[in-house]
Amino acid sequence: MMRPTLAQNYPRSGFPLEGRVNQLGGVFINGRPLPNHIRHKIVEMAHHGIRPCVISRQLRVSHGCVSKILCRYQETGSIRPGAIGGSKPKGTTPDVEKRIEEYKREHPGMFSWEIRDKLLKDGICDRNSVPSVSSISRTMRSKFGGRGDEEEDEEELERKESEENDRRAKHSIEGILGDRCE
DNA sequence: AGCGTCACGGTTGAC
DNA sequence: GGGTCAACCGTGACG
Numbered sequence: 001m002m003r004p005t006l007a008q009n010y011p012r013s014g015f016p017l018e019g020r021v022n023q024l025g026g027v028f029i030n031g032r033p034l035p036n037h038i039r040h041k042i043v044e045m046a047h048h049g050i051r052p053c054v055i056s057r058q059l060r061v062s063h064g065c066v067s068k069i070l071c072r073y074q075e076t077g078s079i080r081p082g083a084i085g086g087s088k089p090k091g092t093t094p095d096v097e098k099r100i101e102e103y104k105r106e107h108p109g110m111f112s113w114e115i116r117d118k119l120l121k122d123g124i125c126d127r128n129s130v131p132s133v134s135s136i137s138r139t140m141r142s143k144f145g146g147r148g149d150e151e152e153d154e155e156e157l158e159r160k161e162s163e164e165n166d167r168r169a170k171h172s173i174e175g176i177l178g179d180r181c182e
Numbered sequence: 183a184g185c186g187t188c189a190c191g192g193t194t195g196a197c
Numbered sequence: 198g199g200g201t202c203a204a205c206c207g208t209g210a211c212g
Contacts, residue, residue, distance in 0.1 A: 022208060031192035031206055053184050062208050067186065084205040085194030 026060025033081035034061065034069075042069050043079050096131060099124050100139055112137040 019027035038059055045055045052070060056063040073079055103115050112133045119125045
């Protein structure tokens with residue numbers, strides 16, 4: 001009762017995490033996003049015209065955080081935290097990867113260095129951003145290597161993309177809550 | 183008093 | 198399997 005059920009908010013951790021207490025007396029976990037219900041509450045209260053400073057005090061969340069979440073909600077329509085962790089694809093962005101897939105599909109015999117050349121020629125990348133030959137071949141290995149179902153991969157990618165866009169277009173709390181429990 | 187912004191210490195996860 | 202590193206997190210402080 002002193003602490004919210006943190007394990008419930010962070011089911012992936014598998015064990016109850018220790019929360020820390022901020023100046024307002026609110027519980028937070030350093031480095032981790034605020035629980036979804038708090039984020040939702042912030043947006044909901046703002047919707048009702050409640051001022052950020054009041055939200056901050058009432059929910060015991062720093063005003064910097066309230067400001068950030070509200071700001072992001074206005075921009076993206078989403079209350080969800082950004083993707084934490086992971087690293088950028090080294091050398092190849094998803095966009096470039098897609099191009100590589102296209103090239104490869106059109107010309108299955110194409111070499112990595114040829115693809116690299118074409119990326120430059122087509123203006124997909126400039127000399128600074130173009131991935132290395134080894135990076136391209138790694139991408140191809142991971143995309144085409146061993147499995148012949150790359151079209152399914154792409155299909156799924158596009159499906160996810162359109163789902164995401166759809167979700168953003170709604171800009172409604174209900175839409176967000178709908179997929180909250182993943 | 184309220185708000186925007188940023189440095190900080192922290193976590194995460196693809197590479 | 199473990200290390201690296203760049204993304205994100207919320208707090209707290211400053212203007």
